[in-house]
Amino acid sequence: MFYGNDGAMKPAQKSARTTLSAADWERAALDLIAERGVQAMAIEPLARRMGITKGSFYWHFASREALLEQALLRWEKHDARNLIASLGKIDQPRDRLISFFRRVGKEKLTHEVYSELCAAAGHPHVEPVLERVANRRMGHLSAAFEEMGMKPELARHQARLIYSVYLGFLQLQRQQQTPSLSSEEFEAYIEHVIDTLIPSAV
Amino acid sequence: MFYGNDGAMKPAQKSARTTLSAADWERAALDLIAERGVQAMAIEPLARRMGITKGSFYWHFASREALLEQALLRWEKHDARNLIASLGKIDQPRDRLISFFRRVGKEKLTHEVYSELCAAAGHPHVEPVLERVANRRMGHLSAAFEEMGMKPELARHQARLIYSVYLGFLQLQRQQQTPSLSSEEFEAYIEHVIDTLIPSAV
C-alpha cells in the first residue's frame, strides 16, 4: 500500500482526489499483483478499482508492459532499501540470520508480491527482477555466514540452502499448507529451522 | 510423455494415427503444462499441436475445466505410484531420504509439471492436488525420520523443512538460479544439503 515516496509532496492542499500520477498506478498495480498475481494485473480492472477509466492510463504509460516494468522496479528498490534497513543495524551475524526468518511475518505486502512474482517466474519482465533480488538476499545471508567464520563456498551453500527453505515456505503458504503465522506450532517450527540451519558457532 | 497406460490396448493393428482418446488429450495437456504452465493449457493450441481441431475436443470433454481436472488426476496417480515404486523398495530410511533428493534430476517431466502446478497454486483445481501430493510426500519423509528414531513432532518438522528445501530448489530452478544439474557445484551442494539435513543417526 506504500512502496516509497516520490520526492516533492504536492502542495498538501489538494490532498488526495485531484489527479493521479504514474506512481499511483504503480502502487495500485503492486496491490493487485499481491492479491491476484501478475497475470491478473490488467489495466481495465485496475482502472475500475481506482474509479477511473483506462483513457487515463495511456497518458501515463505506453503499455501494460511499461507499467509492469516500472511497478516491479519500484518494488525492487523498496525491497533493497528494506533489506539493509532492517538487517544493516544488527551487529551479530547470527542475529541477522535469525531476523531474516522472523521477518517473514512482517512486511506482509512485500512478501505477498514476492510470492506472486515467484509464481510468475519465466515472465520476461519478472525474471530479471527475481534474479537480482534473490542474489542480493542470498549475498547478505552468505556474508553473514562468512562473518561467523565459514569458508566462502560453504557459506554460499548454506545461504542457498536457507534461502530455499524460505522459498519453500512461501510456496507452502500459497498452498495454505503452513500453520497460521501466530500459532505455537509455527513458533516451534521456526525454532527447529533456526536450530538446524543457523549454528551457534563455527 | 507417458503418464500411465489405460487398460486394454487397442487391437495393435491400427497402431497410432486413427482416432484420439480422452487419455491422449490428457497426456498432451500435461505436456503443455510442463512446458508453459497451466494457464497456457488452452484447448485450441492443444488441438493445433495435435494436428486436429477443437471440434474433437468437445466430444471427449465437457469443458476446459474438465480436461484440466482429469489431467491433474492422472498426473497425481502417476506421482503416487512413482513415489512408492522408487522409495518403497529401499530398506534403510536414511537411504530413502537421500534418494528423495537425488531423484530430482530424474523423472524430469513429472517434476516440470509439479513445478508449474506450484506456480499455479491458488487455482481451484490445482490447489487440492497440490495439497494431497505435498502431504503424501511429506508423510513419507516424516515416516522415514521416525524410523530413524525421531519423535513424531520432530520428524514432522524435519519433513516440512526438507520438503521446503525441495520446493525452494524447484523455484530457483524456475528462475534459472540453480547450477546445472550435472555440474560438480551441484553435486557439492547436494552433498551439503544431505549432510546438514539428514543425520546419520539420532
Place this chain on the structure above:
DNA sequence: GTATTACCATACGCCGGAGTATGGTTAGCC
C-alpha cells in the same frame, strides 16, 4: 481571457480463447 498542458471519458477495432451448432466421414455391426 485565451492558450496550453495535464488528465480523463467514450467509443471504437483487434485478437485469442471458450463454447455451441451443425454437418461430414469412417468403422463396425446386423
Place this chain on the structure above:
DNA sequence: GGCTAACCATACTCCGGCGTATGGTAATAC
C-alpha cells in the same frame, strides 16, 4: 449394404483484455 455411433471440421457467437482516436475539462501560464 444400410444404420449407428464415434470422431472430427467449419463456422459461428460471446467475452474480456489491449491499444487507439478523439474529444472534453480544469488548472496554470502569460
